[in-house]
Every structure is written in C-alpha cells, then in structure tokens.
Amino acid sequence: AFWKSPFPKNVLLLKILFFFQCGLLLGSIALPKPPQSPLLEKVKKEEKKIPVWIEGRIISSEITVDGSKAVAETLAYYDSEKKIFDNIRIIAYLPIEPPEPLSTFKGCFFLSLPKTKTNPGQFDYRKSLTQKGIYLSGELKDKALYTTLNENLLSKFLNKYRNYLRSQIIEKCGRERGIVLALLLGERGILDEADEFSLIRSGLFHLIALSGLHIGIIILILYFVLNSFKINPFLTDGIVLAFLPIYMLIVKDQPSIIRAAVMALVFITARIAARQSGSFISLIISFAFLLCFNPLQIYDAGFQLTFLATLGIISLYNSRLSIFKESTLGDYIFKLFWIGLSAQIFTFPVLIYSFQRVSPLSFFATPLASLFLFPLLAFGVIFILGGSLIPFFNSFLLVVVKYMAKCFLLVPLYFSKLSFSSLFFPKPHYLYAIIFSLCLILIVFFKDKKKQYLSASILIIFAFSSYFFPDPFNRINKDFLITLDVGQGNSALLHSRGRNYLIDCADTSYHSVPTSRSIIEPFLSSLKIKKLDGIFISHWDKDHCGSLKEIVRDIKTDFVAFAKCPSPPSDIIDFLSKRNVRFMSLNRGDNLDIGGVHISIIHPECNFDNSLSENDLSLVFSIALDKKTIIATGDIEKLGEKEIVESETLLNSADILLVPHHGAKNSLYAPFIQKVSPKIALFSAGRNNRFNHPNPAVLDYYKSINSKIFRTDKDGAVLIVFDKDAIKTFKYSDFPWDDLLFE
Structure with missing residues (x-):
C-alpha cells in the first residue's frame, strides 16, 4: 500500500470529515480575494452597458448560435487615451468563431455587471460567476472591433485541431450536429431547441454534459480494447492515465469533465497502488483535492x-x-x-x-440512452484521437456516430412525452433535507437488512410528504400581487384567499433556459405553489404567453382565460384540450366571480368589423379584491384605449394599473389614463431594452398625475400586499422579501 491510514478500519465517517476539513482549510487559504479593479469600479458606477477598449487573454471558449462565448482575463483597458493596467475576468459574447485559448487580444466590449437575482427563487447568475472568479459580462458588437495580438503555439495547435473536428461534425452530421458536438466535445451552443427540450423534460440533460458517465464509458472502452491485446495491467492503467489529460486538452474544459477526470485519475492511482476499499477513499480524496482549489464550488x-x-x-x-x-x-x-x-x-x-x-423515470431512461451512448463514444473517441485525419475512414466514423446520435435522441423524445417524465416540486422545508440525509446515512451504515428497510421506508414517506406538505410550519395568509422581472415581457401573480392566478406568462429567453424554468417556476416553487387556479393571457405574443405550455405541463391548472378575438392559435386549444384544462374566451361585459375575486372584462368588444391590431385587442380586465381594484392591460395601445373610452364602458379609477405595453410611447392615451388614475403604476420592462421602454415621456405623465411608479427593470420583482385597508409595496432591489409572506 502506498499510504497507511491513520484511522481504524471501517471508520468511514471520520475519514470523510477529515478530508473534507483539509480541503476546506487549504482552499480557504488559497481563496482569492475580490479584485481591486478600477475597471470593475468604473462599470459599477454606470447603469447601462459601457463600451471599453480592453487588452486581455482568452482562458476558454466555445461555439454558440450567434458566434462564440469565452472567458477572458483583462490585462489592461483604455480610458480615453490613457492605458490602465488591470486584471479581472469577464464572460464575453463574440460574433466570431471561438478564439484560441491563451491567445491575447484587443477589442471593444460593451461591459456590464452580470445579471443578478431579481425574483424570489431565481438562480443568482452573478453570484455563481463570482464564485468562479468572473466579475463582468462583455459583448462584442462587431467582429471588426476585435484583433488577435498573440497566440500560444500549443493552444493554437489544439484549437486548430478542435476547429477541424468541429467543422467535420457540422458538415457531415446534419441535424444531429448539435447533439454530436455536445456529446463528443462538450459544446452545447448549437444544440437544437427541440432536442434540448426533450432532454430536459426526460431528465436526461445531464448526459450531454461531459461528466463522470462519459469518462467512465471511455475508460471502460479503453480497458476493453487494451485487455483484448493482453497488455500488462500496470501498463494498461498507465496508458489510461496518460489518455485522460490528452482528452481533456482536446474537449471543452467544463467543470464537470475536470471533476470526473480528477476522480478517475485518483481511482486508477488507487488501483495501481492496490488499495483495498479504494472507491470511498478515492472519492473523498477527489472531493478534498478539488475543494483545495476553490472551496466555494461546494455551493x-x-x-x-x-x-x-x-x-x-x-x-x-x-x-x-x-x-x-x-x-x-x-x-x-x-x-x-x-x-x-x-x-x-x-x-x-x-x-x-x-x-x-x-425526473422519476430518469433512472430507467439513463441506462437505455447509455446503450447508444457506448458505441457513439467508442467511435467518437477514435474520431477525436486521429481517425478524423484519415480520408474516408473519418466519414465512416461520423456516419456511425450520427446514426447512434439519432437513436440516442429517440429515448428522451419518447420519455419527454410521458406524463410523469418531469415532476415539478414546491420547495420543501429544509427539515425534510436533514431527515432525508439522515435516512441515507443509516441505510449506508446499517448492516442489518431490517434496519435498512426501516430507514428506506421512512425516507420514502418523507419524500412523498415533502411534495404534498412542503412547509407544514408556515402558511401564506395575506392577499398580494407580485409582478415578476421577466425581462422584456410580462408575468404577474395574484394571490387571494388561498387561490393563485397568473396574469400572463412570458418567455423572453433567447437560445437559453426558458423563462418558465429560470424565473416563473422557481418563483412558484419558492412560494410552495403546486397548483394554479387560473391563468389569464392578455394576447398571443411570446413575451406574454410564451411559457404557457411549459407551465400547464408542470403545474396543475384549473383554467386558462383569453380574449375572444383574435382566435387563439389552434395548437394552444389542442394542447389545453389534451391536458383537460378548461379554457374560456372572454368578451367585453363578461363577469367572473372566482374565490371572492370579481373580474370584469373591459376589452375587447369582438365583432366582424373590428379592425384593431392584435396589441389593441389585448384582454383588458379589472380585478375587484375587497375594496381594492387592479386593472391589467396587456399590450393595448392608443387606438384600443380610445375605443374603450368612447364605448362608455364602465371604467373606474384603480388602485393598481399594470401599465399598457411596457410603457411604450404609443400606449399613452391621456383620457384613458385619467379615467383610471392609478395610485400605483407597474411597468414591466427589460433592463436596457432596445425599445427604450418605459418611455421617459410616459413616466413623466404618470408622475404628473401622482401615480407611484414601480418598474421591474430597476426594482426587480415588485410585491404589493393588501393589508386590510392599506397597500404595502416592496422592491426586490431593496432587499429579498421572500419570507415576508409566510407566517
């Protein structure tokens, strides 16, 4: 044995604690402090993206739909004519092919702080990047504003070879090029959206992140081939050990592949050293080793x-x-x-x-998908390690890889269509996590089968309880309205007397995680909501209804309501019918009484000679909640507002107005606004959006009528609590108000 353990045999828990503490201790010593960067301070002072000429070095890069994405480290930046030396990492988006890692460059980037958490339950992207040492986000607008200054020879060679592999795959794999690039090189930038959707819903998305499964399959293939030639076991282990760093250099350096490779290297080293019970110890050593470099990754x-x-x-x-x-x-x-x-x-x-x-079925779907992943990676590794350079043979390899990729995609395509392929969970109380972890520990350490079965039974009971009773200690006893920050779109939640109604459900994503997954569903989960009593859709633009299907798939919904005209898309009606969700088409004069909430439809009036635009046919309705009135307006514009005023429809003043069309200038019709005369005006708009919403003239008008203004691009999610006769407002930008609603 190469190392004698200081612990008694079978004291696994002590070993785990020892290595864990060592990793955290060494990591905390090496943990870098936040940089003292003048460039960072300069960007912090600005509300908008600012153009800055910088010189820097590329750390890593990958292909995307619009060009490439890279992590870069600045060396200096220019303030007017003055060159200021600076060192800080940025995440950069470029309209060019992936630049070579370790190459130096000069370019003009529009810099800003990465987007932070602005809604309850939302993933904090800025915090995640900060933990990785990345503090700024930059966008290159024009490839003419980027110049490569110097290239590292090894990096240049590897990048050219990687580009060659990428071009071969894109040229010869057709529709499957995105999935093949993801599975072989770890590049997911051009993954087909339909394939990505089925992988997510089936619980198989983890298979396209180069990780332990890929490394494990590749190692098994290597051992099988080498053992077939009856090579000495020690030499076989040495060859595999040498192969892993080479493979890591060629593929994208994702954290998952680095973790998997480190674990594999430790496992094989333990095997060479003939350590008994090496699996646990190797896992613990890998865990501690990675924590030494950055203990924050434990989060x-x-x-x-x-x-x-x-x-x-x-x-x-x-x-x-x-x-x-x-x-x-x-x-x-x-x-x-x-x-x-x-x-x-x-x-x-x-x-x-x-x-x-x-994904309850992923444990079943993963092995099935792996049956195609094995041969795909076997032929893919041959392609990567030189097979791509052999004429005709490279085409043969990619034909096999493409066919296996096509078969591989059939598995998530099938499982994604099943009802329980993906189960939405309201966020449970942390007590459940503690009990669940204790049960797992008891299952592992108990040798008696009866005690193991008892622990497993308790674990199953609490797993089900966490879904049906997510938080038995706290309840929401207040009525409230929350307008979410979904970017350049609209989505709001009304909670009244224990019932929940969604007003619009935007999808403002662009080749990224859908808004339903990144904002709306995490928000609902944080409030322990697993059922919607209704969804009101103002009109059929993506920035108001794009997340409808995804939300209805995941969360039980009683009804979906929308304007009678124009007619909803046929695929929406078919979808709702198949899901047995009741739908209602509403017209001016309709009234709904649901759970103590009275809803009056103000607009549109549907008739044959109606010539209004789709925006002007947005569903406009008032919500009477005790003595409070809320008016939702969708994307209605001047002509629609004028038609409402001239129709002499009963239009009373409102406590809260969801401002028309994100505050666009062509949505300001003074007689309509004067009639509504809102105490609170809620603007839902994206930060630094290209439409300049809300328009300054519109903001000035609402200020002139003494409306209190809230805007999601500045304030984040806005919470309005109806407390007896009072209305209390809270901005997420001021403080995270997640726990205010629970008692």
Missing part, C-alpha cells in the same frame, strides 16, 4: 450532483436485490438500472432545492 449544484451521484452508486451497489442469476443478461441490465436508481436517490434533495423538479 455549486453541479459539484454536489457529481459527488452525491458517485457516493450513491458506491454506497448502494452492494445492497441491490438479487433478482437474476449472477452474470446473466438480466443481471447486467438490472445492475445498470440499480446504478441509475442509486444515483437518483442520493441526488434527490439537490434536484428539488436547486432545480425544483425530479
């Missing part, structure tokens, strides 16, 4: 999932049931499913708290 969900999944497989593998005869086909298949189930059990709490969902 990263990907880091947690990697180690918990591996720990689950190691811990539960020998506890599997003996259903089939050893070494039979049935036994091998059952082992695959058991491995998937073990990983899913241990990662269950992280999936719920970080992603608000679990």
Whole structure:
C-alpha cells in the first residue's frame, strides 16, 4: 500500500470529515480575494452597458448560435487615451468563431455587471460567476472591433485541431450536429431547441454534459480494447492515465469533465497502488483535492450532483436485490438500472432545492440512452484521437456516430412525452433535507437488512410528504400581487384567499433556459405553489404567453382565460384540450366571480368589423379584491384605449394599473389614463431594452398625475400586499422579501 491510514478500519465517517476539513482549510487559504479593479469600479458606477477598449487573454471558449462565448482575463483597458493596467475576468459574447485559448487580444466590449437575482427563487447568475472568479459580462458588437495580438503555439495547435473536428461534425452530421458536438466535445451552443427540450423534460440533460458517465464509458472502452491485446495491467492503467489529460486538452474544459477526470485519475492511482476499499477513499480524496482549489464550488449544484451521484452508486451497489442469476443478461441490465436508481436517490434533495423538479423515470431512461451512448463514444473517441485525419475512414466514423446520435435522441423524445417524465416540486422545508440525509446515512451504515428497510421506508414517506406538505410550519395568509422581472415581457401573480392566478406568462429567453424554468417556476416553487387556479393571457405574443405550455405541463391548472378575438392559435386549444384544462374566451361585459375575486372584462368588444391590431385587442380586465381594484392591460395601445373610452364602458379609477405595453410611447392615451388614475403604476420592462421602454415621456405623465411608479427593470420583482385597508409595496432591489409572506 502506498499510504497507511491513520484511522481504524471501517471508520468511514471520520475519514470523510477529515478530508473534507483539509480541503476546506487549504482552499480557504488559497481563496482569492475580490479584485481591486478600477475597471470593475468604473462599470459599477454606470447603469447601462459601457463600451471599453480592453487588452486581455482568452482562458476558454466555445461555439454558440450567434458566434462564440469565452472567458477572458483583462490585462489592461483604455480610458480615453490613457492605458490602465488591470486584471479581472469577464464572460464575453463574440460574433466570431471561438478564439484560441491563451491567445491575447484587443477589442471593444460593451461591459456590464452580470445579471443578478431579481425574483424570489431565481438562480443568482452573478453570484455563481463570482464564485468562479468572473466579475463582468462583455459583448462584442462587431467582429471588426476585435484583433488577435498573440497566440500560444500549443493552444493554437489544439484549437486548430478542435476547429477541424468541429467543422467535420457540422458538415457531415446534419441535424444531429448539435447533439454530436455536445456529446463528443462538450459544446452545447448549437444544440437544437427541440432536442434540448426533450432532454430536459426526460431528465436526461445531464448526459450531454461531459461528466463522470462519459469518462467512465471511455475508460471502460479503453480497458476493453487494451485487455483484448493482453497488455500488462500496470501498463494498461498507465496508458489510461496518460489518455485522460490528452482528452481533456482536446474537449471543452467544463467543470464537470475536470471533476470526473480528477476522480478517475485518483481511482486508477488507487488501483495501481492496490488499495483495498479504494472507491470511498478515492472519492473523498477527489472531493478534498478539488475543494483545495476553490472551496466555494461546494455551493455549486453541479459539484454536489457529481459527488452525491458517485457516493450513491458506491454506497448502494452492494445492497441491490438479487433478482437474476449472477452474470446473466438480466443481471447486467438490472445492475445498470440499480446504478441509475442509486444515483437518483442520493441526488434527490439537490434536484428539488436547486432545480425544483425530479425526473422519476430518469433512472430507467439513463441506462437505455447509455446503450447508444457506448458505441457513439467508442467511435467518437477514435474520431477525436486521429481517425478524423484519415480520408474516408473519418466519414465512416461520423456516419456511425450520427446514426447512434439519432437513436440516442429517440429515448428522451419518447420519455419527454410521458406524463410523469418531469415532476415539478414546491420547495420543501429544509427539515425534510436533514431527515432525508439522515435516512441515507443509516441505510449506508446499517448492516442489518431490517434496519435498512426501516430507514428506506421512512425516507420514502418523507419524500412523498415533502411534495404534498412542503412547509407544514408556515402558511401564506395575506392577499398580494407580485409582478415578476421577466425581462422584456410580462408575468404577474395574484394571490387571494388561498387561490393563485397568473396574469400572463412570458418567455423572453433567447437560445437559453426558458423563462418558465429560470424565473416563473422557481418563483412558484419558492412560494410552495403546486397548483394554479387560473391563468389569464392578455394576447398571443411570446413575451406574454410564451411559457404557457411549459407551465400547464408542470403545474396543475384549473383554467386558462383569453380574449375572444383574435382566435387563439389552434395548437394552444389542442394542447389545453389534451391536458383537460378548461379554457374560456372572454368578451367585453363578461363577469367572473372566482374565490371572492370579481373580474370584469373591459376589452375587447369582438365583432366582424373590428379592425384593431392584435396589441389593441389585448384582454383588458379589472380585478375587484375587497375594496381594492387592479386593472391589467396587456399590450393595448392608443387606438384600443380610445375605443374603450368612447364605448362608455364602465371604467373606474384603480388602485393598481399594470401599465399598457411596457410603457411604450404609443400606449399613452391621456383620457384613458385619467379615467383610471392609478395610485400605483407597474411597468414591466427589460433592463436596457432596445425599445427604450418605459418611455421617459410616459413616466413623466404618470408622475404628473401622482401615480407611484414601480418598474421591474430597476426594482426587480415588485410585491404589493393588501393589508386590510392599506397597500404595502416592496422592491426586490431593496432587499429579498421572500419570507415576508409566510407566517
């Protein structure tokens, strides 16, 4: 043995604590302090993106739909004519092919702070980047404003070879080029949106992140090939050890592939050193080793999932049931499913708290998809390691890879259509996570089968309880309206007497995580909401209804209401019918009484000679909540507002107005606003949006009639609480008010 343990045998918990503390201690010493950067201070002072000429070095890069994305480190920037030396990392978006890592450059970037958390439950992107040492976001508007100054020879060679591999895949893999690039090189920038959707809903999205599964499959393939030639075991281990760093240099340096490679290197080293029970110790050493470089990554969900999944497989593998005869086909298949189930059990709490969902069938779907992933990676690795350079043979390899990719995609396509492929979870109380973790520890450490089964039974009971009773200690007893910051779109939640109504559900994403997944559903999960009593859609633009299907798929919804004209898209009606969701088309004069809330439809008046635009046919309605009145207006503009005023429709003053069309100048019709005369005007608009919403003239007008103004681009999500006769307002930009609603 290469190392003698200071611990008594079988004291695994002490070993875990020891290495964990060592990793955190060493990591805290090496942890870099926030940079004293004049460039960072300069950007902080500005509200908008500012153009800055910078010189820097590319750390890593990858292809995207619009060009590339890179992590860069500045060396200096220019303030007027003055060159100021500076060192800070930025995440950069460029309209060019991925620049070579380690190359130096000069370019003009529009810099800003990364987007921070502005809604309850939302992922904090700025905090995540800060933990990785990245403090700024930059956008290159024109490729003419970027010049490469110097290139590292090794990096230049690797980048040219990577570009060659990428061009071959894009040219010869057709529609499957996105998934092949993701599976072989770790580049997900041009992944087809339909494929991405099915992978997410089926719970198989983790398969396209180069991770432990890929490294494990590649190592198995290498061992199989090398053992077929009866090569000495020590030499075989040495070849595999040498291969992993080479593979890491060629593919994109994702954190997941680095974690997996480190774990594999430690596992193989332990195997060479003939360590007994090396799996646990190797996992712990890998865990501590990575923490030494950055202990903050312990907060990263990907880091947690990697180690918990591996720990689950190691811990539960020998506890599997003996259903089939050893070494039979049935036994091998059952082992695959058991491995998937073990990983899913241990990662269950992280999936719920970080992603608000679990995929109950992923333990079954993962082994099925892996049947195609094995040959895909086998031929793909040959392609990467030189097969791409052999004429005709490279085409043959990519034909096989493309076919396997097509078969691989059939699995998520099928599972994504099943009802329980993805289960939305309201965020449970943290007590559930503690009990769940204790049950897992008892299952692992108990040797008595009866005690293991008892712990497993308690675990299952609390897992179900966390869904049906997410927070048994706190309740929401207040009525409120929340306008979310969804960017250049609209989405608001009305909560009254225990019922929840969504007013619009925008999707403002662009080749990124859908707004439903990034903002709306995490928000609903944070409020422990797993059912919507209704959704009101103002009109059929994506920035008002784009998340409708996704939300209805994930969350039980009683009804969807919309304007009678224009007619809703046929696919929406078909979708709602298949989901058995009641839908209502509303017209001027209609009234709804639902759960103590009275809703009056103000607009539109649908008739055959109606020539208004789709915006001007937005659903406009008033909500009477006790003695408070809210008016929602969608994207109605001047002509629609004028038609309402001239129709002599009863239009009373309102306490709260969801301002028309995000505050556009052509939505300001003074007679309409004067009639409504809102005490509070809520503007839903995207930060630094290209439409200049809300328009300064519109803001000035609302100020002139003494309306209190709130705007999501400045204030983040806005909470309005109806407290007896009083109306209380809170901005998320002032402080996170997540817990104010619970008693």
